[in-house]
Amino acid sequence: MLFRKQERQSKKMLENYHKEQLSEGLFQKCEACNRIVYTEDVIEDYHICPSCGHYFRVAPMERLAMVLDQGSFEEWDKDLETKNPLDFPDYEKKVAKMKQNTGLSEAVVTGKGKIGGVETAIGVMSSKFLMGSMGMIVGEKITNMVERATKEKLPVILFCCSGGARMQEGIMSLMQMAKTSQALKKHDQAGLMYISVLTDPTTGGVTASFAMLGDVILAEPKALIGFAGPRVIEQTIHQKLPEGFQSAEFLLEHGMIDKIVSRKKMRKVLHYLLLSSGANKAH
Amino acid sequence: MDEFEMETMDINEFDVELPKATAWDRVLIARSNDRAYTMDYINGIFDNFMKLHGDRLYGDDGAMVGGIASIDGQFVTVIGQQKGRNLKENEVCHFGMPNPEGYRKALRLMKQAEKFNRPIICFIDTPGAFCGMEAEERGQGEAIARNLYEMAGITVPILSIVIGEGGSGGALALGVANEVWMLENATYSILSPEGFASILWKDSKRASEAADTMKITAEELKELQVVEKVIEEPLPVTAENCEDTCEMLRKEMIAFLKKYKGMKKEDIVEERYRRFRNY
Ligand SMILES: [Zn+2]
Numbered sequence: 001m002l003f004r005k006q007e008r009q010s011k012k013m014l015e016n017y018h019k020e021q022l023s024e025g026l027f028q029k030c031e032a033c034n035r036i037v038y039t040e041d042v043i044e045d046y047h048i049c050p051s052c053g054h055y056f057r058v059a060p061m062e063r064l065a066m067v068l069d070q071g072s073f074e075e076w077d078k079d080l081e082t083k084n085p086l087d088f089p090d091y092e093k094k095v096a097k098m099k100q101n102t103g104l105s106e107a108v109v110t111g112k113g114k115i116g117g118v119e120t121a122i123g124v125m126s127s128k129f130l131m132g133s134m135g136m137i138v139g140e141k142i143t144n145m146v147e148r149a150t151k152e153k154l155p156v157i158l159f160c161c162s163g164g165a166r167m168q169e170g171i172m173s174l175m176q177m178a179k180t181s182q183a184l185k186k187h188d189q190a191g192l193m194y195i196s197v198l199t200d201p202t203t204g205g206v207t208a209s210f211a212m213l214g215d216v217i218l219a220e221p222k223a224l225i226g227f228a229g230p231r232v233i234e235q236t237i238h239q240k241l242p243e244g245f246q247s248a249e250f251l252l253e254h255g256m257i258d259k260i261v262s263r264k265k266m267r268k269v270l271h272y273l274l275l276s277s278g279a280n281k282a283h
Numbered sequence: 284m285d286e287f288e289m290e291t292m293d294i295n296e297f298d299v300e301l302p303k304a305t306a307w308d309r310v311l312i313a314r315s316n317d318r319a320y321t322m323d324y325i326n327g328i329f330d331n332f333m334k335l336h337g338d339r340l341y342g343d344d345g346a347m348v349g350g351i352a353s354i355d356g357q358f359v360t361v362i363g364q365q366k367g368r369n370l371k372e373n374e375v376c377h378f379g380m381p382n383p384e385g386y387r388k389a390l391r392l393m394k395q396a397e398k399f400n401r402p403i404i405c406f407i408d409t410p411g412a413f414c415g416m417e418a419e420e421r422g423q424g425e426a427i428a429r430n431l432y433e434m435a436g437i438t439v440p441i442l443s444i445v446i447g448e449g450g451s452g453g454a455l456a457l458g459v460a461n462e463v464w465m466l467e468n469a470t471y472s473i474l475s476p477e478g479f480a481s482i483l484w485k486d487s488k489r490a491s492e493a494a495d496t497m498k499i500t501a502e503e504l505k506e507l508q509v510v511e512k513v514i515e516e517p518l519p520v521t522a523e524n525c526e527d528t529c530e531m532l533r534k535e536m537i538a539f540l541k542k543y544k545g546m547k548k549e550d551i552v553e554e555r556y557r558r559f560r561n562y
Contacts (some may be wrong), residue, residue, distance in 0.1 A: 167482055177428075209427075209428050
């Protein structure tokens with residue numbers, strides 16, 4: 001019963017998301033090639049520009065729909081309330097506005113689902129929610145997901161997308177890097193697979209923790225991936241960075257990731273990796 | 284935000300009186316050139332320190348020092364970020380901002396300590412991990428992440444002490460410990476107050492206000508339970524005058540080591556896990 005309700009909910013969320021996108025206009029301008037393209041074409045083609053192949057950023061529900069078996073997603077920890085450890089002025093207001101704008105409760109959605117019948121824990125970050133920054137709730141949701149996966153003997157897939165630490169939460173956001181990483185260590189010691197998928201952009205504290213800890217690290221084409229942001233590096237070295245610096249292709253060349261995977265093939269690649277880890281349909 | 288252009292000040296300005304240092308005062312003291320650095324503490328606290336070098340992968344980072352020492356008749360592994368007092372020293376130690384090879388050296392020494400059942404003591408003193416092109420090419424993010432991940436599984440006790448600047452992930456990479464202590468005038472933060480002000484308020488000149496907001500002082504962090512212990516520092520807070528601080532640290536360290544002697548490996552790991560699970 002619960003399962004069916006959740007299936008309906010996730011379907012509805014996706015429909016609403018598409019409707020909303022279309023309501024913003026039947027056409028949209030591609031941020032990469034500046035051409036005007038049909039929004040419907042973009043939605044139908046994995047949110048890729050039909051004209052130049054540019055990857056638009058996608059919402060968590062959309063991402064889940066692209067990789068999971070239809071209706072298999074069960075969301076976890078949906079309603080954790082964001083905290084304000086520094087009593088930072090207007091932070092609660094800002095978060096409330098984000099919730100309204102994105103329809104999300106925080107910058108990551110976590111839960112479990114199936115890919116080709118293989119059950120897996122899965123998390124997807126959202127760049128739209130305060131730049132996908134990691135605060136206490138993002139850290140808590142990811143840690144809970146990993147701990148539960150360890151307990152239920154599930155693999156973990158995490159689509160990373162983040163501007164880094166949630167500045168408004170100060171030192172407590174820094175501690176999330178340790179909290180999430182240590183949970184992954186236990187998951188690893190249990191012999192379970194963790195796949196991190198780096199999407200545009202993955203930077204800062206997320207890169208310096210769970211993003212780079214996958215047994216297998218995948219990335220989307222041309223995604224920006226780095227520890228320091230390009231602007232910070234330019235200010236440090238007092239020169240412009242070369243074209244393509246910190247792109248997924250650059251990281252592949254430097255041995256930092258396993259593979260660049262197109263959106264269309266992502267589900268297939270994930271399925272193969274899950275099978276290779278010994279995860280099976282028995283769960 | 285330019286990490287190189289941070290203010291520092293003459294410590295002697297504080298000699299006369301210090302009613303109650305503000306958060307920004309502490310930032311300036313923590314960054315001061317006169318302050319004791321990692322090697323000062325190592326020499327002041329331990330016997331027979333032997334420095335070990337290199338990450339076995341790329342190079343030997345002068346911004347990270349480490350090796351074997353003994354204290355109260357017990358062997359320990361000691362690791363820390365090292366700052367330089369002048370330009371010449373900083374050519375070697377890069378203002379205490381490690382490259383990936385620095386973090387990888389630290390991890391190698393921690394694994395070595397684990398193998399020989401030596402407790403690990405880390406000194407944290409860094410504005411942050413180095414933000415240059417080569418650091419990115421060699422995987423700065425991966426190096427820090429790997430330390431957090433592997434430290435979580437280390438079966439010997441780890442003690443980390445923030446002795447000056449505890450800057451961001453570059454500091455945390457030595458900070459996944461069973462206990463974290465801070466010197467009274469040290470700071471520990473997600474980024475510099477200048478960076479915080481420039482990102483959230485688009486005005487790096489509001490750094491002192493940012494320092495007040497960010498909860499970066501030892502006192503505030505003890506309240507937040509980010510650190511277990513604050514070690515007092517007698518004035519003036521200089522390398523020449525760190526003898527008492529070293530004595531105090533030595534005493535506390537011996538008590539720390541005693542507490543963990545005979546504790547089961549799983550319990551040491553589990554205690555560390557629970558410590559960070561609470562954040
Ligand atoms: Zn285009």
